[in-house]
Amino acid sequence: MRLRFLGSTSEAGACPSLYETDRGTIVVQGLHVTDAAALADLRHVLDGETAVEVPRELLVDIARKVLS
Template structure:
């Protein structure tokens, strides 16, 4: 899978980031959370990203 960075909340590369894949999907990089209280499959995880990252993606026409 190839990832294209769409936008990030910082310039360092280790911050919440939104990516577009060559498969027509989105990938998010964010804080891995474990205290969500949800049952999810073992092959999945949940990450936390700032709401402003999604707002900016919509404003910029990226999604």
């Protein structure tokens, strides 16, 4: 799988960031959610899956770029 950087809200280009894959999917780089109460709210988490946190504005910004 290859990744193409889409954008970030970090000034250094670190996390949180979004990437497009050559498989037509999106990869999210962000802070690992460790709060037990938040993790308890997740549904249907499969083995090998995790939750990461990204700001809403990053998703909105990337959606505007991709859809325009």
